[in-house]
Amino acid sequence: MVPQHLKNVIHHLNDLPTLPRTILKITELVNNPKTSARDLAKVITDDQVLTARLLKLVNSSFYGFPQKISTVTAAIVLLGFDAIRNLLLTTSVFDLFSSKYKANKEMQEKFWDHSLGCAIGAKVIGGFLKSEQVEELFVAGLLHDIGKIVEMMILPQEFEQAVQKTQEVPITIYQAEEEVLGFTHTEVGRLLAEKWNLPYKLTKIIAHHHDPSKAGRFAEETSVVHLADIFCRALGLGSGGDERMPPLQPDAWAYFHFSSAVIDHLLQEIDRTYYDISSVLVATKVEDQSV
Amino acid sequence: MIRIDLEKAKPGMVLAKPVNNLQNMLLLKERVVLTERNIQMLRSWGVGEIWIEGGRSSEASDLAQDFDALQAAIDRELQEKFANVADDPLMMEIMRLAGKQIKRRLLRREAEHGTPAS
Numbered sequence: 001m002v003p004q005h006l007k008n009v010i011h012h013l014n015d016l017p018t019l020p021r022t023i024l025k026i027t028e029l030v031n032n033p034k035t036s037a038r039d040l041a042k043v044i045t046d047d048q049v050l051t052a053r054l055l056k057l058v059n060s061s062f063y064g065f066p067q068k069i070s071t072v073t074a075a076i077v078l079l080g081f082d083a084i085r086n087l088l089l090t091t092s093v094f095d096l097f098s099s100k101y102k103a104n105k106e107m108q109e110k111f112w113d114h115s116l117g118c119a120i121g122a123k124v125i126g127g128f129l130k131s132e133q134v135e136e137l138f139v140a141g142l143l144h145d146i147g148k149i150v151e152m153m154i155l156p157q158e159f160e161q162a163v164q165k166t167q168e169v170p171i172t173i174y175q176a177e178e179e180v181l182g183f184t185h186t187e188v189g190r191l192l193a194e195k196w197n198l199p200y201k202l203t204k205i206i207a208h209h210h211d212p213s214k215a216g217r218f219a220e221e222t223s224v225v226h227l228a229d230i231f232c233r234a235l236g237l238g239s240g241g242d243e244r245m246p247p248l249q250p251d252a253w254a255y256f257h258f259s260s261a262v263i264d265h266l267l268q269e270i271d272r273t274y275y276d277i278s279s280v281l282v283a284t285k286v287e288d289q290s291v
Numbered sequence: 292m293i294r295i296d297l298e299k300a301k302p303g304m305v306l307a308k309p310v311n312n313l314q315n316m317l318l319l320k321e322r323v324v325l326t327e328r329n330i331q332m333l334r335s336w337g338v339g340e341i342w343i344e345g346g347r348s349s350e351a352s353d354l355a356q357d358f359d360a361l362q363a364a365i366d367r368e369l370q371e372k373f374a375n376v377a378d379d380p381l382m383m384e385i386m387r388l389a390g391k392q393i394k395r396r397l398l399r400r401e402a403e404h405g406t407p408a409s
Binding site: 171234236253267271 | 368388
């Protein structure tokens with residue numbers, strides 16, 4: 001039986017913001033093999049905010065290009081279609097919620113910090129494993145907890161209760177959600193991902209990041225996000241709502257078996273990148289608001 | 292040189308001015324290196340403040356003390372956070388390494404900005 005609260009969530013999903021039209025158009029273009037860099041540049045440059053943001057990000061220390069990149073076409077050629085799409089998706093999702101819902105602002109910001117930390121973590125771990133899909137892992141990390149944002153909007157009191165529970169007893173937010181709501185952010189996240197028509201792989205990662213073995217053929221990618229979540233919580237990058245650690249699943253660890261020296265290296269890399277890029281994102285946001 | 296409360300005096304500090312008691316009797320000459328023993332002696336004479344050399348180094352030692360306290364706070368917070376997974380040796384190792392990185396971050400920030408940010 002579907003719990004009453006979950007019915008409530010499904011009912012309200014239609015009221016949630018949708019992705020900006022430009023982002024949908026960009027996703028469509030990126031998926032089309034006939035698209036040229038010029039086609040993509042045209043859609044992006046039609047949107048001034050996106051253009052400014054893209055140039056700011058590609059010129060940040062996060063990418064570390066030696067020369068200043070001054071045109072959108074150059075950025076597309078240098079980074080590739082997927083990276084551009086993900087970059088723009090990142091910044092759009094980033095302020096999609098924060099601008100509309102003023103309540104719980106502080107907590108939301110901490111969530112986004114956590115999401116950004118996890119995104120960077122997934123990208124760093126993927127890079128270490130020589131994965132070809134580091135940009136995809138970045139987006140997966142960014143969106144893995146999107147269900148929590150939805151819960152916070154639709155069921156603010158119940159969610160607050162769950163958060164409080166984690167402060168009283170040593171349980172994770174995941175366990176507290178089960179007790180208070182009867183379902184968790186992974187199920188809610190999956191519902192939103194389906195509504196947004198996100199790629200199937202992304203939906204699976206969001207749905208199973210606490211138990212990657214259930215993600216079928218995407219178990220490895222899901223394990224990367226699972227570990228990134230643990231790493232950035234350990235480093236205290238933002239907050240996932242609880243100050244607890246989700247247990248590391250042995251099935252997930254089986255993909256890595258990193259030595260202490262490797263863990264140390266990855267933590268350093270994640271921490272440093274996080275502090276570099278979050279300052280750029282904050283600066284971009286402030287400028288947008290002042291326009 | 293700076294003036295400090297005797298309470299803050301530590302072995303190894305060097306007196307920048309002689310220390311007299313209330314009757315103006317000389318207790319220690321300038322340039323004397325403080326030891327646990329002579330600090331105790333000054334205390335028993337009821338000395339309130341002393342002048343020591345190298346104000347900056349004593350500030351630095353205060354900072355170092357603050358930093359120790361900060362490190363202890365980081366460790367405590369991590370232990371609390373990891374309480375529910377304390378029986379997993381791998382998670383304990385991740386905790387140790389994360390603590391190491393958080394301390395590195397603080398040191399780096401202090402070097403860049405002069406203040407350890409939380």
